[in-house]
Amino acid sequence: MAILRTGVFISLLASLFLLTLQVFRTLNFGRRRLHSEAHGNRWKGVAYAFGRGMMPWEKESAARHLPTYIAGILYHGGIFAAIFWALVLAATIHLPRAWLFFLQVALAAGFSAGVGLLAKRAIKPEMRHLSCPDDFIANSLADLFILSGLLASRIEAVIPVFLTVAIITFLSMPLGKIRHCFFFFYSRFLFGSYFGRRGVLPGTRPAKP
Numbered sequence: 001m002a003i004l005r006t007g008v009f010i011s012l013l014a015s016l017f018l019l020t021l022q023v024f025r026t027l028n029f030g031r032r033r034l035h036s037e038a039h040g041n042r043w044k045g046v047a048y049a050f051g052r053g054m055m056p057w058e059k060e061s062a063a064r065h066l067p068t069y070i071a072g073i074l075y076h077g078g079i080f081a082a083i084f085w086a087l088v089l090a091a092t093i094h095l096p097r098a099w100l101f102f103l104q105v106a107l108a109a110g111f112s113a114g115v116g117l118l119a120k121r122a123i124k125p126e127m128r129h130l131s132c133p134d135d136f137i138a139n140s141l142a143d144l145f146i147l148s149g150l151l152a153s154r155i156e157a158v159i160p161v162f163l164t165v166a167i168i169t170f171l172s173m174p175l176g177k178i179r180h181c182f183f184f185f186y187s188r189f190l191f192g193s194y195f196g197r198r199g200v201l202p203g204t205r206p207a208k209p
Contacts, residue, residue: 005091
């Protein structure tokens with residue numbers, strides 16, 4: 001168990017280090033010089049990207065597929081809950097019973113949503129044809145991560161299995177599509193900054209005198 005607990009922290013730190021390197025590698029392409037005058041506030045654009053811009057009514061695809069949008073929120077909430085639970089176990093922290101209950105609810109909801117999204121990808125022809133093997137691998141691994149975390153919260157004997165799956169999940173993040181959980185924040189920042197500067201996002205243009 002001591003080896004597994006240490007492995008959780010090492011694998012997570014290694015994953016974050018490699019993901020950060022990948023972000024810096026994107027800078028090798030150079031930064032495009034912007035010649036046009038700024039018409040808006042880039043920081044207001046960033047605030048929009050991480051706030052109002054995340055709402056389903058601001059995204060046509062999300063508004064048209066609201067159940068999938070909600071399932072996505074539950075799924076990612078379950079993933080972050082599993083990461084939190086793995087760190088708690090690795091640090092041998094004992095959660096209060098109320099916290100553990102809410103954690104189990106988040107894990108159960110996340111697993112159900114993840115299985116539903118995986119089934120939708122496999123069943124719907126238009127989604128299946130657009131998917132690559134890594135889409136199914138990443139989804140399945142995340143589902144296993146959440147499920148093992150849920151079982152570990154109820155059955156002590158499953159804790160070593162969960163920590164092992166956590167290590168595998170952390171190490172796989174920089175290698176496959178699970179890395180989007182890290183690049184999502186980076187890409188949203190770039191989106192808000194660029195289009196906020198152009199003043200095309202709501203609330204980014206200065207008020208008219």
